[in-house]
Amino acid sequence: MAIRTLGRRQAVAPAPTADETAWIEVAGLEKLYRPRRSEPTRALSDIDFRVRRGEFVSVVGPSGCGKTTMLKILAGLIPKTAGTVRVAGREVTGPLPQIGMVFQAATLLPWRTILENVMVPVEVQRLDRARYREQARRLLSMVGLDEFEGKYPHELSGGMQQRAGICRALVHDPAVLLMDEPFGALDAMTREYMNVELLRIWRESGQTIVFVTHSIPEAVFLSDRVIVLTPRPGRIAEVVDIDLERPRDLGVMASDRAGVYVDRIRRHFHATGVMG
Template identity: 85%
Template sequence: RVAGRDVDGPLPEVGMVFQAATLLPWRTIRQNVMVPVEIQRLDRAEYGRRADQLLEMVGLDGFGDKYPDELSGGMQQRAGICRALVHDPAVLLMDEPFGALDAMTREYMNVELLRIWRESGKTVVLVTHSIPEAVFLSDRVVVLSPRPGRIAEVIDIDLDRPRDLSVMASDRAGVYVERIRTFFNAQGVID
């Protein structure tokens, strides 16, 4: 259920970012960003301006006419985030969007996601297997149990905002990471 309504299909008020960028290789980056606009039959001129603003916001201005294979993995993921935001959804769902990236790019994208979240004001639900990433990005971490997946614990993260990567070296962040890790150790999930 979303906003009190049963979900029986795609919702226009929800944007989705997948594990892989899932950009269409025959379309330019700008054309990829515009896919939800086409599907929902929204005003192309109005949302085309929004697409350009989003590409600028994520540091891809000047790359709209490039094709996906001309961009790095991190740049492709940023284009995927633009695609998810172009129709101005209230909620952004992200399914391990940085899992396939190298460690340095992943950290950069974590910082970028915080900036995008701050500038867009969207509700973001992020699925990740990285405990430090969950603590760094979140106000609340929902810990799921091993199969069958059930909510095992909800942990409010009380770390100051805005955050930068130095937060992860702080004792306060370490307490949250260890609390979550201890839960998994108790379940026999982490050796």
């Protein structure tokens, strides 16, 4: 299926202190959960990293290491315990319009059409509906869903729903797209297809993406860099630069060069007795 071009991406006006070499900046991040009836749990400890503007960075690690927690902190959905988190030069203390998020499930509203679902952030932020309705249609066209804008979620496949979810996250033109294992529930063939689709969307939209996944091969295939977290409390074990040419097709996954990166990342989990 052909993906049509979205067109020139609207410029995002960063804060005056925004630095494109540190479009996302995390320093000394700590997260401690304090339940009322049990002992505190340290989810993240001493996390430091930067993401450049337009970069695709994946985060991998064993279950329970704090990957989703870190993404929710970046999105401003939950508070940090300590440290600094900035996106596009702005301190993250709550949800920011500069951030879009795609969850593990598409979470589309069943009573709304696909176009109406994509428009949800526009309505929440009280943006110009006429302007962004056209933006929503361009996005749906870009991912091959223009003929389905009047359909309801139950009429679409899982992969199509996830594409609609990506459009919803992109419709207000955020500076950063955060993705929390968006393809984890899909079958293997659909997941591979969606990986290729995502790279095309990224190339067309120019977003900065932070992508959480349990799949090491997926992270290597998609990313410019991969952040490897340790078992809980999550700390950064290594940040691996992925030197594979772009654009990439599925053949890259089976290449020897990709295999070297996969093995390098996987060794972290073998060393700790945890399989990634």
